Amino acid sequence: MTELKVLIVDDSPFMRKVFSDVVDMDSAFQVLATACDGEEAVKMTIELxxxxxxxxxxxxxxxxxxALQKIMETRPTPVIMLSAVTDNGTRDTIRALQFGAIDFIRKPDGAVKLDIRQVGEQLLEKLRIVAETIDKGPLRLLPAVVEKAAEKASPSLASSAPLVSPVRQSVEEAKEAERMAAATAEPPLDKQSAGKVGSAAMEQPVKEKPASALSETDKAPRLPRRETEVRRNEPPARPSASASRKLPPALDRPDSLRKPVKPPVAGSPAASAKKDAKPPVRQPGVAIAASPPAASAAVVPPISAEPKPTTSFTQIVAIGTSTGGPRALHEVLTGIPAxxxxxxxxxxxxxxxxxxxxAQRLDSFCSIHVREATDGxxxxxATAYIAPGGKHMSLTKDAFGKYRVKLTNEGPRSGHMPSVDVLFESLIGHRQLKRYAVLMTGMGSDGAKGMKALLDDGAQTTIAEAEQTCVVYGMPRSAVELGATTHQVPLQSIAPLLVQELKSRKT
Incomplete structure (x- = not known):
């Protein structure tokens, strides 16, 4: 096999030297060059x-x-991100994976030899995975394909915000100036000073999520201009049925795009204010101006109530994925209706x-709820539960007949923790549920045996992502070779197929 040329990008001379030495240890790879920042990396990628x-x-x-975004636009190349284990580092790593990075490793916390050695081993492991994938054919770097399609459809929009959906784009364009001004303005006036117009919209309560399920958008303060512009280039949010109309600024947020707004509750400040409101007093010789319509009646279109999540169900879906999974999950989960x-x-x-x-990032884009699972x-x-890293996740049924999450840490299974096989096997025996299993892009064979056992136990549908859309066609291939699948479809068809299958078997 020909040596693969590696470009190492890091602002630390020490880390550049460490990673160069690690790469040169394996005869399958050669350090082509090193870059000290993103600008240099983009230039070297194009030239070298x-x-x-x-x-x-x-x-x-x-x-x-x-730099990753520019590389994917100009010369798509497999990129392995080096991530710090911090809140910002983990969030940015997930963004990078959705923008086209094939994988990531965690950087050492300090100049500790053990950490450096472990990071070196992880880097070589990821490089070998990429090398094996390249050897089998060209890598499928999905964001580049999406951006090219967007550019053909509308060059002007593609150059400024190539990955923004039509609904989000229309909202952004309508409210751009207002949001930019608000990012640097003084704190907003109180409700009384702001005037009567729009007061009802400001006072309407919005459904709150548990703290564990809050998205980044829910938690974060209003962003400065530069970060707002960067986030406009993120993958598209799939609109729900209730999000097909323009919404006022008070509702311009992911939650309101997919969840109905409740009317003021009896006894609340909003309801009391409405009840106590008095008509204007006519003064002699003074005309009374027509009162502006309430924002909730004139500005906000009626939003149809969507079914609330319920603990009563007769069907369940299980999904397993690995390398390339964050992008695949984004594609599938944003296609699931509320x-x-x-x-x-x-x-x-x-x-x-x-x-x-x-989980936080997916939740901000999806019509359904997405959260990291907790034990019990x-x-x-209408909720997706993501197994926490370092724990296996299983389905269990309590004494009252309710289905719950069970998290365990008995050790890796086939080198993985969480393991897809553990999840799939936990669905075996629950024949009172209609069960659907999905395997998507990933190296290795985790989930194949569990899917086969689940199919033999009477699962309704077992889906493998087709080779043409997999970043790494390992896990789905293993399931296909075992005869464990009922369907093999491209990534974009998985969500519609699941919706169709569940709908046809709902009764």
Missing amino acids: MPDIITMDLEMPRMNGIE DFPAPILVVQHMPPKFTHSL EQLET
Whole structure:
């Protein structure tokens, strides 16, 4: 096999030397060059055409996220991100995976020899996975394909925000100036000073999520201009049925795009204000101006109530994925409607902390709820539960007949924790449920045996992602070779197929 040329990108001379020595230890790879920031990395990628890139996240002039996006636009190349185990580091790593990075490794916490050795081993393992994939054919770097399609459809939009959906784009364009001004303005006036117009919209309560399920958008303060512009280039949010109309600024947020707004509750400040409101007093010789219509009646269109998640269900979906999984999960879960009549259990091979950031990010884009699973929680429909890194996730049934999540840490299974096989096997025996299993992109064979056993136990549908859309066609291939699948479809067809299958068997 020909040596694969590696470009190493890091602002630390020490880390560049460490990673160069690690790469040169394996005869299958050769360090082509090193770059100290994102700008240099983009330039070298175009001029030197490396086979693989290792990319640090935090760098001066141009960071790893920005460099990754430019590389995917100009010369798509397999990129392995180097991520710090911090809240910002994990969030940015998940963004990078959705922007086109094939995988990531965690950087050492300090100049500790043990950490350096472990990171070196992880880097070589990831490089070998990429090398094996390249050897079998060209890598499928999905974001590049999406951006090219967007550019053909509308060059002007593609250049500024190539991955923003039509609904989000229309909202952004209508409210751009207002949001930019608000990002740097003084704190907003109180409700009384703001005037009567729009007061009802400001006072309407919005459905709150548990703290564990809050998305990044829910938690974060209003972003400065630069970060807002970067986030406009993120993968598209799939609109729900209730999000097909323009919404006012008070509702311009992911939650309101997919969840109905409740009317003021009796006894609440909003309801009391409405009840106590008095008509204006006519003064002699003074005309009374027509009162502006309430924002809730004139500005906000009626939003049809969507079914709420329920703990009563007769169907369940289980999904397993690994390398390339975050992008695949984004594609599938954003295609699931808000009234989906089943819970979705997900195993994504990923270390602790990163699964939490993955769940938060997916939740901000999806019509359904997405959260990192917790031990013992009761399952609900229209909700996806992502197994925490470092723990196995299983389905269990309590004494009252309710289905719950069970998390364990008995050790890796086939080198993985969480393991897809453990999840799939936990569904065996629950024949009172209609069961659906999905295997998507990933190296190895985790989930194949569990899927076969589940099919033999009477599972309704078992789906493998087709080779043409897999970043790594390992896990789905193993399932197909075992005869464990009823369907083999491209990534874009998985969500519609699941919706169709569950709908046809709902009764």
